[in-house]
Amino acid sequence: MKNPASVSGYSLAFATPLATWFLLFFLAPLAVLVVISFYADTQLSHFGLDQYRKIATDGFSLPVLADTLWLGVQVTLLCLVLGYALSWSYVRSPAAMQKVLMLIIVMPLLTSVVVRTFAWVVILGRQGIVNSVFIDLGWIDTPMKLLYTRGGLIVALANVQLPLMALPLITALQKLDPNLEDASSALGASAFRTFFRVTLPLTLPGIVAGCLLTFAATITAFISQSLIGGGQMLFMPMYIYQQASTLQNWPFAAAISLVFLVAVLACVAAFNQLGRLSRAGA
């Protein structure tokens, strides 16, 4: 007699082609990366922990990593403020407006990151719109340096990653039971109190999801960091690229990219744990 479950399920054997593909072209390269990182020199002659020792002691690599993670935090926070306000307004907008808003939010995700970053180069440049407007208004006399500054980078990155923050927040806000907010105001709470004590905590899983995506995307945003950050600010992606491609120092590049990978995974795990806790508490 046929197992009833087999009518709507498929054998796991269907996953074999992809599993083989991933074994050959995803897991194997990563394994090779790990092995390479344990070589002591670029000629790949003998093994050693030299690369990792170098990372721990050279006083340069770890600060770059820390700065990259900190950039992620700064951008994620700004993105959260902008994204939450946007999502909150989205769910309260009429359906026709929602269609337009959704298009505006989703389009950047599909537009090339180079295009979006380039646009910010144009906006923040000396002859860009921000400086033009400020000069015309008479607020400043000479163009400000906005490009290649930390602040400019944070604003541009927050903008580039905004859709990643907004989409999970919209999903979370849409799932919110409106009765809860009504109950809160019926019990006498002001709108602000309701917002901070009811809405925000209940959408915490969405906040965590959005922050996770934004954070992960920000710290690996090679193009944005290099075009808007410029040469003065070095972050992990460019550091890895320089070591690997320009300096051809594969063992060291492999080691720092593994350190980077572990750091990202640790942050993802931390976020997931937060997400689990917030779902349990909600």
Place this chain on the structure above:
Amino acid sequence: MSSVQRQAPSTLALRGVLGSIAALAVLLLLAPTVVVIVVSFTNGYSLKFPPPGYSLRWYEALGDAWQLQYAALNSLKVAVGATLLSVLLGVPAAMAIARSERRFARVLDALFMSPLILPALAFGLASLIYFSRLNINLSLATLVIGHSVVGVPYVMRTTIAALSQLPPALLESSASLGASRAYTFRRVTLPLIAPGIAAGAFIAFMSSFDNVPVSLFLRDASTDMLPIRMWQDLEGKLDVSIAAVSSLMVLGTLILMIVMERLTGISKRIR
């Protein structure tokens, strides 16, 4: 939202605060695209905004930009190949995982989704070293392989979602009416999950076209890719023709997006 009650002042205040921040967010989302498109029509040589005058010269200049054209063609070829592979490999895997209760299915699911979580830069570097150690020359084929790995999660995510939403009753009635499993798949399942597959394939395609971290390491002079080419042009000189290319890309994306939204309701599927 009751329109019969008068809105409490605090509600209006909250709406005002959040609404203005939201308006700012929308402005920040739209401004870059608008600025790029306007600047691309400048008749000057710089990226001054607002432009001193307007002309189509930079679009005409694209006709001579053979490097950009070559890179664009490469990106297109790789994107098509990678998406095809992602679909051919990912759909069966999604079928295997979607309804399975076995623990191993969860493990496989995590494995196939992991390219989304890991920094693609590390993967790109790993692939470069891997192919080099195996003495495999870099080519469009190795790019296709690399892109297919990072494209699979997108296809799987939407396909699994589509399969999960399929009512089992449909498949059971098909079987009870005597259809073989292959027939059921071809005539019932596949048509129903096709929009989900298409949505995932579309996202995989766009993400391959736009991919930087993998292309950065796996390309060489003969396999130049569009985003890298554009980045290098921008690093070297702020050329206005980049603005023209960007506008065309934005226009293309917009058209594709609207088509895909009509066909598959894609905005609902990628949340």
